[in-house]
Amino acid sequence: MNQDTYRDQLPNVRLQESEQFRRTLLTMLELIESEETSYADRKRAVSTIRDALSLHESKENFGIRLSQLELGVATRSRAVDYAASELESQEEKFAEKLKELMKARAITQTELASRVGCSQPAISQMLKRQCRPQRVTILNLAAALDVEPKTLWPNLNVTDILDTVAAVQEDGEMGAAESDAMRRTLDNPPVKAPARRLPSRKK
């Protein structure tokens, strides 16, 4: 849909029959037409108008749904698809390993949270796989539990594969460089660091 089509629709917009709403759309249109607006912001404005005109399937899809974003890219790339499934597998192992280490060291969720610098609910949600930890959190957890990060999350290299997701999403294309980067990562299997046996924490 081009800008003219948007303009044609605006006078007839009955969206909530709100003048404020219409003004909002016009503001977006001005952004699109302004030469000072960056390409990324122009895309955001176009997307906003598209949503406003109810061209999306439903209001449920109004915001950016990251799960769909990742899935959408995955369907276009077997490499990303592989990485996404790998991530699921790694997360499952992470939760199991974290639970195991906490039990072995007799550390409570509250104590571990204090050492890591996050909230106790965060630890709880990680154990239940309701909170995928950030990379920095994994590093902090590993330090707190005195293990190598890869003991908790064996394949941190998966990030190298998924780094291109954002770039692919940005332009909707997987360029040769991005494709090559993924392939290089896939060609280099992750180093499997053996878990170290550490003494249990004295109660």
Place this chain on the structure above:
Amino acid sequence: MRLAAKLGHWTLHETHALDARVVELSDQLIFEMLVDDTFGFTCGMRLAFCEGVALPVGGGIWLIGMRRENETVTEAMIEVLRARREMVFS
């Protein structure tokens, strides 16, 4: 990706959603969750969201945008986020 689910544990005035920091964006009642270096986005990214309780409507958190950490906030970006917030609650 379950990043957004972390926001389910956030309430107004809290500085974190589980292990992710939350900041208010330009005093607009629009907030950003900072994902410093999670999987897939090692340059870091920010999820923009608004919170229903702060507005005269029912509760709920709405994701209204996303930007990369290294992407500068522009006036146009703020305008778009403000527009999307208005649309969510209109």
